[in-house]
Amino acid sequence: MRSFLTMLGVIIGVASVVLLTSIGNGLSAFVTEQFNELGANTLIIFPGDVFGEGGRISSETTATSLANSKLTQREVGRLERLREHVAEVAPFNLQSDTASVGKNKKSVTILGTTANYEQAFNATAEKGRFFLDSENDDGKRVIVLGNEIAAELFGAVDPVGKRVTVGDQSYRVTGVIEKKGGGFGGPSPDTYIYMPLKTFFRSYDTTAIIRIIVKTKTIERLDEHMAAIDNELQKSLDADKFSVIDQSEILGSINQILSVLTIALGGIASISLVVGGIGIMNIMLVSVTERTREIGLRKALGATPNLILLQFLIEAAILSFFGGLIGITIAFIGTLAIQSFIPAKVTLDAVMLAFGVSSLVGLIFGAAPARRAASLSPIEALRYE
Amino acid sequence: MLLSLEAVSKHYKLGDTTIRALDSITIKVDRGEFIAIMGPSGSGKSTFLQVASTLAVPTKGSITLNDREISSYNEVERARLRNKYIGFVFQQFNLLPRTSALANVELPLIYAKVSVSERSKRAKAMLELVGLGDRLSNAPAQLSGGQQQRVAIARALVNDPDLIFADEPTGNLDTKSGDDIKKLLTKLNNQGRTIIMVTHEPDVAEIAKRLVLFRDGKIVSDRQQRKRKAVKK
Numbered sequence: 001m002r003s004f005l006t007m008l009g010v011i012i013g014v015a016s017v018v019l020l021t022s023i024g025n026g027l028s029a030f031v032t033e034q035f036n037e038l039g040a041n042t043l044i045i046f047p048g049d050v051f052g053e054g055g056r057i058s059s060e061t062t063a064t065s066l067a068n069s070k071l072t073q074r075e076v077g078r079l080e081r082l083r084e085h086v087a088e089v090a091p092f093n094l095q096s097d098t099a100s101v102g103k104n105k106k107s108v109t110i111l112g113t114t115a116n117y118e119q120a121f122n123a124t125a126e127k128g129r130f131f132l133d134s135e136n137d138d139g140k141r142v143i144v145l146g147n148e149i150a151a152e153l154f155g156a157v158d159p160v161g162k163r164v165t166v167g168d169q170s171y172r173v174t175g176v177i178e179k180k181g182g183g184f185g186g187p188s189p190d191t192y193i194y195m196p197l198k199t200f201f202r203s204y205d206t207t208a209i210i211r212i213i214v215k216t217k218t219i220e221r222l223d224e225h226m227a228a229i230d231n232e233l234q235k236s237l238d239a240d241k242f243s244v245i246d247q248s249e250i251l252g253s254i255n256q257i258l259s260v261l262t263i264a265l266g267g268i269a270s271i272s273l274v275v276g277g278i279g280i281m282n283i284m285l286v287s288v289t290e291r292t293r294e295i296g297l298r299k300a301l302g303a304t305p306n307l308i309l310l311q312f313l314i315e316a317a318i319l320s321f322f323g324g325l326i327g328i329t330i331a332f333i334g335t336l337a338i339q340s341f342i343p344a345k346v347t348l349d350a351v352m353l354a355f356g357v358s359s360l361v362g363l364i365f366g367a368a369p370a371r372r373a374a375s376l377s378p379i380e381a382l383r384y385e
Numbered sequence: 386m387l388l389s390l391e392a393v394s395k396h397y398k399l400g401d402t403t404i405r406a407l408d409s410i411t412i413k414v415d416r417g418e419f420i421a422i423m424g425p426s427g428s429g430k431s432t433f434l435q436v437a438s439t440l441a442v443p444t445k446g447s448i449t450l451n452d453r454e455i456s457s458y459n460e461v462e463r464a465r466l467r468n469k470y471i472g473f474v475f476q477q478f479n480l481l482p483r484t485s486a487l488a489n490v491e492l493p494l495i496y497a498k499v500s501v502s503e504r505s506k507r508a509k510a511m512l513e514l515v516g517l518g519d520r521l522s523n524a525p526a527q528l529s530g531g532q533q534q535r536v537a538i539a540r541a542l543v544n545d546p547d548l549i550f551a552d553e554p555t556g557n558l559d560t561k562s563g564d565d566i567k568k569l570l571t572k573l574n575n576q577g578r579t580i581i582m583v584t585h586e587p588d589v590a591e592i593a594k595r596l597v598l599f600r601d602g603k604i605v606s607d608r609q610q611r612k613r614k615a616v617k618k
Binding site for chain 1: 435438440441460461464465467468469473475477479481492493496497540544
């Protein structure tokens with residue numbers, strides 16, 4: 001019982017270190033995976049100067065620049081004509097609205113885009129089809145549903161060909177996109193309703209585009225393609241009205257934030273490891289006092305001071321070792337438990353680190369009591385009541 | 386000669402005064418002897434036991450064990466020497482709690498780096514010798530005082546020491562158990578074991594062949610007991 005209480009500090013310390021780093025690592029792996037799904041040749045054009053001074057994502061400029069985006073259909077058209085650099089261009093804008101089928105009403109995000117979106121985002125239709133270029137050009141009232149929103153609106157019924165009321169207009173469903181999952185902690189693409197951009201402009205009385213996704217012709221000459229695109233856009237826009245960003249930049253920034261976060265959280269958690277170590281030292285000091293006679297006896301029977309030192313060090317190390325073991329088990333269980341909310345992943349190096357540190361804590365904090373035990377005089381110790 | 390102390394003194398400093406716990410003691414012990422040490426409290430008999438058994442270091446004088454000068458040994462050397470040549474029996478038994486009789490007896494063999502199987506074989510043999518062959522796995526709390534002391538004696542014997550020091554071995558026992566221990570010690574001495582025993586009970590001292598009296602840190606009497614009294618059945 002007392003051993004368990006002693007280990008508790010180490011258990012909590014190790015569990016929190018492993019758990020927090022696994023959350024950090026899991027998020028980072030998840031983000032990387034999401035970006036890789038887009039393909040390495042994907043560029044994203046943001047309105048405004050996203051990477052402000054110092055190359056960091058500035059949320060303030062991003063927010064304001066979204067509201068007065070200078071990106072329009074004109075820029076999209078010009079990019080489409082850069083045939084030797086650009087393979088695919090998919091602009092989009094977002095709008096919150098309500099969608100209803102009969103009495104079933106939901107708040108949704110409407111994503112207005114062109115037919116190219118299907119290629120650029122691998123948005124393959126599971127039922128029916130994505131809307132066509134011609135439907136976009138004509139501003140037809142058609143929509144494609146994300147997997148989740150389709151289920152929410154229609155249940156088991158096949159939505160293809162059915163009608164959905166978005167805002168106060170009625171639209172025909174041409175298809176449902178297969179499940180994509182994810183969504184960077186924001187809304188998942190499975191909850192979006194996709195609408196032809198021209199229809200979107202008409203319905204929401206706007207001409208703004210908040211993102212242009214560009215797939216370049218090659219991956220190898222990415223820098224060259226970026227320069228050409230940048231150049232083309234500068235013909236009509238000031239350099240601070242747009243940003244061309246490749247994934248590695250975004251990925252780099254996000255991972256930088258995540259790793260700082262992971263280290264900070266891990267650091268806080270490791271404080272509890274130190275506290276756990278002090279707990280071990282405390283209990284070992286008590287143990288040495290309680291077992292003074294035993295130490296005296298062992299010395300009388302031929303134990304050298306080093307053997308006594310070793311005995312108490314090993315006891316402290318075993319305490320923290322098992323504490324570490326239990327802590328890691330708890331972290332594993334915890335990771336499994338939160339996996340449905342956060343993409344946490346226990347990594348081997350986090351486990352090794354926590355394990356090593358906890359054993360080390362045992363040795364360091366066990367050293368002082370062990371040395372005290374080793375230096376006891378056998379006569380004094382045997383006489384101790 | 387097994388053990389020899391030449392003009393051995395042990396002084397303690399207590400504040401400004403120096404206490405001469407042992408004052409130039411000279412004594413020789415041969416193999417096979419059974420010596421009882423008696424004396425009032427503060428006479429130096431316990432200090433003598435500590436110094437002679439290398440638990441304490443003398444202030445002055447020379448101690449030889451098996452013709453080797455050991456008074457200048459350091460702590461590690463003394464620990465090894467105790468492990469190999471000396472067995473201890475304490476008044477308080479000093480068994481490890483929550484540890485089986487067998488494991489208690491094995492303890493000195495661990496420090497002697499004896500293999501696991503050899504350890505348990507020898508410990509078992511010693512427990513059988515002291516009549517506890519059927520109590521191997523009992524913890525001290527499950528044994529009577531006399532049985533505990535017999536476990537302690539088995540532990541003192543297990544490394545086959547040249548010399549056994551017993552400090553009031555019957556001091557914590559009732560008369561019946563005390564008699565058992567007296568019988569056991571007599572039997573061991575008859576088998577050739579050398580025993581030095583501190584006691585303040587005259588009837589316990591009677592089982593020894595030689596009686597040494599201490600007073601004020603000095604030996605005041607040292608004689609063979611003509612008639613060694615047999616312990617009553």
